[in-house]
């Protein structure tokens with residue numbers, strides 16, 4: 001359960017075996033481990049990955065404070081997990097589809113969802129779920145594990161239609177591996193050999209339930225074996241390692257070698273530094289200092305140190321990056337806070353065509369609003 | 383009036399909110415009956431995401447207040463098996479919107495084991511779930527799908543609207559030999575306090591409660607919607623001199639036909655208020671029950687004031703979706719002036 005147990009003691013191993021030690025490229029100080037190979041990314045790509053991880057961390061802190069001020073509703077923080085989120089989305093090609101949960105804000109952002117759209121549902125605006133046509137990101141999944149068979153199905157559709165350059169990446173939590181939908185989705189993925197990559201963000205907790213109470217399996221990755229899938233464990237606080245295993249998995253999904261199966265199941269080992277959501281108080285069920293061990297492996301420090309060591313990053317550039325992040329987030333917050341919706345919107349898009357009965361209900365509500373004014377609708381209980 | 387506002391003065395009472403009364407009901411019953419256990423997601427160490435099982439883990443230990451893996455079908459399916467051994471499991475579904483993985487276990491098995499086994503087996507289980515809107519929760523956290531369960535023969539469906547009833551109905555549900563779906567209106571989990579007896583008592587699963595007596599119209603409702611219904615009734619009494627009777631159904635299945643029909647015979651007019659979408663909602667069942675039992679007393683069309691036939695919106699629009707006092711008043715006036 002501790003960072004030590006899960007990550008620290010192991011030596012680098014690139015054997016993609018479900019119970020092997022997690023794959024790592026950077027040590028806790030950002031040095032490249034012996035025998036590890038840094039993925040083929042340009043300096044600019046590495047820098048922009050670093051910037052996105054930092055942006056995600058800053059976004060998280062701002063969102064938490066907005067929630068505390070009552071300006072947005074319940075928010076699921078991702079601090080500690082943004083390195084893995086960003087890296088997985090960097091491993092995608094634009095045409096690939098992403099299936100996120102309520103926590104993968106950074107994964108969505110990197111794959112093309114703007115920050116204001118991410119904030120809008122937190123202000124109660126469904127508009128945030130509507131993404132532009134060229135952004136291949138599903139609206140976030142809240143009912144746990146329901147995305148898994150759907151992601152499999154989309155990948156299956158690509159395969160059946162001979163769309164060999166498209167793949168699907170599906171996120172899920174450690175808790176999600178207990179739901180039936182998870183097992184059904186993975187089993188189908190194996191049987192129909194579809195171009196899908198499943199990433200389990202094992203952040204050690206499902207709200208208050210620790211990973212070792214979620215499953216008696218030694219590792220989460222080993223579950224893949226029962227369905228004939230390759231299961232891989234990766235240090236989820238090492239963005240370079242996560243990028244590498246995900247990119248390899250996407251490549252394999254699209255163009256498997258020999259009799260290799262297309263789907264891959266990746267267990268990305270992380271830690272939820274903060275609360276499950278802003279409505280949760282982790283001090284009730286876990287030790288504060290547990291997070292500290294993991295913070296020593298923090299993805300921002302590790303990647304930052306690596307980039308500095310390589311001479312790609314210096315103080316000046318870091319300051320420029322920080323300013324850019326600040327400005328970007330300010331702008332997104334402004335846009336989200338000024339966004340409005342209309343009561344009519346809840347009657348729209350229920351069907352292709354609005355049924356007469358629904359139209360009647362909408363008219364009835366509008367007549368009442370007209371008669372009494374919107375103030376009368378401000379709170380169910382006065 | 384129901385006993386909600388008149389708890390026996392001699393008994394020791396606590397001032398509890400509805401969610402505290404649920405917890406107290408669990409505590410009291412678990413203290414008296416070792417076969418009662420609680421299981422679900424985050425019910426143990428965390429005390430439940432709404433604190434409905436707060437402190438029970440420390441009190442009764444991890445074998446009676448069980449944090450399970452994240453799997454609703456597993457939770458309810460295993461509870462059915464536990465019930466077969468003579469235990470009285472109380473599975474918690476974290477939110478009603480997350481009950482669906484357990485739907486098969488509930489409707490295909492819990493509801494039917496008695497009839498399939500010709501009465502040899504039963505499933506004395508209480509599935510608790512917070513339900514309903516109004517608390518600015520994320521998507522899928524605000525649904526009211528009681529009609530799904532009311533539609534299933536063999537299940538009892540209960541929804542308290544006061545702290546007193548919450549404990550009494552929960553106690554009766556735990557002791558009931560049949561499976562009960564116990565729906566807790568989370569909008570009023572902490573809205574007000576009641577005197578709740580510390581010892582155990584039952585509110586029977588057979589009786590609706592008259593929350594306010596009146597002669598002009600009967601308003602049928604349950605759960606959180608009793609509150610805006612009572613507000614609307616008070617406003618109309620004051621502003622328009624309309625005398626509204628508010629009937630809290632409390633047990634949604636089986637319905638208390640007698641109380642429903644008797645109230646209507648007195649008033650001749652009815653409105654039904656619920657959060658769930660109008661089409662296929664329980665309002666239709668109440669309206670038919672009235673017409674079957676008291677058609678010749680009817681003086682106006684029966685009005686349904688409900689959620690719309692659209693998905694529950696995200697929270698910025700939920701106040702437009704849920705029946706408000708203003709919508710309820712308007713519906714009542716339309717019926718009274720017909």
Ligand SMILES: Cc1ncc(C[n+]2csc(CCOP(=O)(O)OP(=O)(O)O)c2C)c(N)n1
Nearest residue numbers: 103142143144173174175176205206207480
């Ligand atoms: C079917 C279902 N059951 C319960 C919930 C309530 N719930 C929301 S998040 C969560 C824990 C999820 O844990 P995990 O899969 O590890 O993901 P994490 O939140 O840690 O990212 C639970 C129980 C839900 N959303 N859906």
Ligand SMILES: [Mg+2]
Nearest residue numbers: 173174205206
């Ligand atoms: Mg988790």
